[in-house]
Amino acid sequence: MSILRLLDLSVVRCWPEEAPAQWTPQREGELGGSTAGCALPLNFQHRKHALNCHRMKPALFSVLCEIKEKTVLSIRGVQEEDPPDPQIMRLDNMLLAEGVSGPEKGGGSAAAAAAAAAAGGSPNDGSIEHSDYRAKLAQIRQIYHSELEKYEQACSEFTNHVMNLLREQSRTRPISPKEIERMVAIIHRKFSSIQMQLKQSTCEAVMILRSRFLDARRKRRNFNKQATEVLNEYFYSHLSNPYPSEEAKEELAKKCAITVSQVSNWFGNKRIRYKKNIGKFQEEANLYAVKTAVDAANVSAQASQANSPATPNSGGYPAPCYTPDGRL
DNA sequence: CTAGATGATTCTGC
DNA sequence: GCAGAATCATCTAG
Numbered sequence: 459m460s461i462l463r464l465l466d467l468s469v470v471r472c473w474p475e476e477a478p479a480q481w482t483p484q485r486e487g488e489l490g491g492s493t494a495g496c497a498l499p500l501n502f503q504h505r506k507h508a509l510n511c512h513r514m515k516p517a518l519f520s521v522l523c524e525i526k527e528k529t530v531l532s533i534r535g536v537q538e539e540d541p542p543d544p545q546i547m548r549l550d551n552m553l554l555a556e557g558v559s560g561p562e563k564g565g566g567s568a569a570a571a572a573a574a575a576a577a578g579g580s581p582n583d584g585s586i587e588h589s590d591y592r593a594k595l596a597q598i599r600q601i602y603h604s605e606l607e608k609y610e611q612a613c614s615e616f617t618n619h620v621m622n623l624l625r626e627q628s629r630t631r632p633i634s635p636k637e638i639e640r641m642v643a644i645i646h647r648k649f650s651s652i653q654m655q656l657k658q659s660t661c662e663a664v665m666i667l668r669s670r671f672l673d674a675r676r677k678r679r680n681f682n683k684q685a686t687e688v689l690n691e692y693f694y695s696h697l698s699n700p701y702p703s704e705e706a707k708e709e710l711a712k713k714c715a716i717t718v719s720q721v722s723n724w725f726g727n728k729r730i731r732y733k734k735n736i737g738k739f740q741e742e743a744n745l746y747a748v749k750t751a752v753d754a755a756n757v758s759a760q761a762s763q764a765n766s767p768a769t770p771n772s773g774g775y776p777a778p779c780y781t782p783d784g785r786l
Numbered sequence: 787c788t789a790g791a792t793g794a795t796t797c798t799g800c
Numbered sequence: 801g802c803a804g805a806a807t808c809a810t811c812t813a814g
Contacts, residue, residue, distance in 0.1 A: 678793050678810050701803090722802090723794060730804060731792090 510630070519630070526632045546650070549657040556664045558599045595664070602660045609656065613649040617642055681724075685714035689724050693732075694746035700729055 553559040624638050681689075692710060693700050702710060707721045714721070732739050
């Protein structure tokens with residue numbers, strides 16, 4: 459019975475209680491089994507050899523087999539399947555989307571470009587910041603991969619170690635392949651939880667990087683003069699109904715080299731600010747009304763057809779009048 | 787440095 | 801889902 463306890467303890471003691479970083483091969487010496495080239499205390503080797511050559515060994519072994527049979531029966535029900543962890547899947551997806559994991563080239567810059575587009579910047583502006591962003595992302599990516607590699611190596615090393623240990627022990631006590639498999643699965647579960655921590659902290663780092671470099675509010679740039687002019691022209695020439703259709707928005711976006719949602723934002727802001735303080739916008743409104751009228755006159759003169767009105771205003775938002783004090 | 791302007795976001799109601 | 805309103809964060813002129 460004491461031998462059984464000794465052998466069982468040896469398996470238990472080969473199990474690291476903490477993260478694999480704490481596990482060091484030096485501990486092998488104090489374990490029950492041995493891997494190739496591992497130095498065991500001499501008297502222990504002798505005792506082991508004596509045990510292996512003992513005439514009672516076969517009998518002892520069969521007793522152990524019997525006991526094992528009984529124990530396995532009670533363990534059998536405990537075996538649990540581990541379905542793919544949804545948390546890990548989420549982290550994986552995010553890292554893939556951010557270009558941290560997955561294919562080496564393209565992913566990161568694609569994510570950066572997408573983020574830049576979401577931030578509303580024109581494709582060429584802030585290229586310095588974006589290259590900085592990409593450099594930092596690449597750094598994160600490199601750290602992530604080297605850590606991952608380290609963990610994987612440690613995992614396989616440790617798995618090999620345990621398997622050797624079990625194989626060695628299977629000479630003196632019954633260990634089924636199933637049992638070894640279970641041990642390996644347990645090791646992998648342990649390591650995958652460490653991997654999850656790595657993935658989590660990588661995700662956090664990427665989020666911080668993103669918010670620092672690509673937060674739209676931080677990167678706010680005023681539209682250029684020409685873009686503002688185009689938008690204002692449309693707004694004041696459609697003052698009766700300053701709600702551009704989807705097609706009109708697309709065209710305006712194209713003309714101003716901004717996104718459709720930026721056009722929507724601009725009109726939303728403009729409408730509310732115009733309505734709040736019509737007086738303040740009077741001058742601007744007059745300016746664009748004149749501009750539109752002149753343009754229309756030019757067009758009609760060129761076409762020799764003076765039938766269309768200059769501005770299609772009627773009802774809706776209060777149209778500007780030409781009083782010098784700016785009141786309606 | 788500051789006040790006002792401006793683009794973006796968030797919340798609410800329809 | 802869209803528009804209005806409030807608010808935030810940043811830009812810019814003075």
